[in-house]
Amino acid sequence: MQLENSLAFAQVQDKEDKIAPFRNEFLIPERNGEQLIYFCGNSLGLQPRSAATEISKQLAIWQNHAVEGWFRGEQNWLNYHHEIKELLAPIVGAKPTEVTCMNSLTINLHLLLTSFYQPKGKKIKILMEGGAFPSDQYAIESHVKTRGYEYEDAVIEIYPREGEDILRTEDILSKIEQNQDEIALILFGGLNYYTGQFFDLAAITEAGHQIGAMVGLDLAHAAGNVPLKLHDWGVDFACWCSYKYMNSGPGGIAGIFVHEKHFKTDVNRLAGWWGYQLDKRFKMEKGFVPETGAEGWQVSTSPILLMAAHKAALKIMNDAGFENLRQKSIGLTAYLEFIINKVNEEKGEETFKIITPKNPGARGAQLSIICKENGKQTFDALVAKNIIGDWREPNVIRISPIPLYNTFEEIYKFGQALV
Structure with missing residues (x-):
């Protein structure tokens, strides 16, 4: 598939995603009436709606x-x-x-x-x-x-x-x-x-x-x-x-x-x-x-x-089926990698270095990113834009798109926030 750095492309991927309805099974946190873009499921996953019922x-x-x-x-x-x-x-x-x-x-x-x-x-x-x-x-x-x-x-x-x-x-x-x-x-x-x-x-x-x-x-x-x-x-x-x-x-x-x-x-x-x-x-x-x-x-x-x-x-x-989750996870993470690389191209240098393996078989739903400079300030700026990732000392931002509830559109918006 030819990936594209566009909102329209991301929205098409979400429309064709057969497990997209499972996002509705989770409670997405909000701030000031706007849903957060939550990429921190590698630290704490979101709450299933059914948890309260059980x-x-x-x-x-x-x-x-x-x-x-x-x-x-x-x-x-x-x-x-x-x-x-x-x-x-x-x-x-x-x-x-x-x-x-x-x-x-x-x-x-x-x-x-x-x-x-x-x-x-x-x-x-x-x-x-x-x-x-x-x-x-x-x-x-x-x-x-x-x-x-x-x-x-x-x-x-x-x-x-x-x-x-x-x-x-x-x-x-x-x-x-x-x-x-x-x-x-x-x-x-x-x-x-x-x-x-x-x-x-x-x-x-x-x-x-x-x-x-x-x-x-x-x-x-x-x-x-x-x-x-x-x-x-x-x-x-x-x-x-x-x-x-x-x-x-x-x-x-x-x-x-x-x-x-x-x-x-x-x-x-x-x-x-x-x-x-x-x-x-x-x-x-x-x-x-x-x-x-x-x-x-x-x-x-x-x-x-x-x-x-x-x-x-x-x-x-x-x-959802684990094979379906894994297939979508590979797609989300590949798109995240593509978007980060596009940001680097626009900046003319490797501002954001991905240290996670490139091989999809050697990684899961996480990319670890080292910022060339001002890593913590970059992380805090993302949080201020309602994008929640994870900061790990000394210099890594972890972004983890979860297939059960994250979308391609959210990844596109993350890239826009980095520019």
Whole structure:
């Protein structure tokens, strides 16, 4: 398709967009009576209209049945998460038994590291991307220290080559091979929060398993954004949040994946009553017997109201179809790249440098932009024009067009605001 920097072209794309009606399923923030152009779904997704309805249903059950809500009806609270698992599994490429929703992301990461980071002998090291989101860095630091190691001795961080912004897959695989005798665990983000790079997770997982290491993923910026095949890739574990691309509310309930190959093994874990075998849970017996599947990593009682918001959002994603979302996402991001390049042409220089990979298969719904000068002032000027992106220190503006509710016309208007 020949892209054009015109309002008419953008409006035609929106008219031909078969999932455009899903924008009406969301509440678009307004300022001074005008809808915001919201490109910050990679930080907090918009509120589905149905979220209030789903939460209200559970409030009514609480009002009318109180504690019996845990047991009454086909959709009782004790089994409420089962429907959510069915909605969630295809989004991350898993079997329903391999996923569940629980806690928040970093808590889940700690629980999974307890199980899958098992240093032994020379194999004590964790390989991770340099500059990973701070929560991952802090979590890993605490785990290596509780095992009696210093961070510098137990963690391998891999950075892009000098003068480059993104990691090369061959460099990641080379680093794995070079340290094969020392790596116990590979923990990678599915998609780097700063650059927007979508890593070759299948290749990383295969390389990790070839050296006998566990492979885990933080999918905070990948789940609901890019295609994932966690089961087929053989990933050992993964965790994610739901408030970005899954639109499940601020601090929304997070999720985990544990590959079924680990279900029958004697895995270390921090146990809680909610992860106990369901059909015997209320016998209150000593000795932890985990529920089969990812549910065996549950610790605390399910937060039903958070799960209701999550269910509402996942229903919309499934109705839209993830393949349709991905196809539109690729189109939106390509148009955003085109528009930014056109702005640079008009200015006669690369005023706005895109550091996200050009290959559509190596990125999701985000472009990270470095301004040649006055980056924060440029960001603030966009906000003043009702265009909401995301500023990340030291010098990146992240713009993330979400296929469920953003439009080509909004991207065109963004370009006009940059000129």
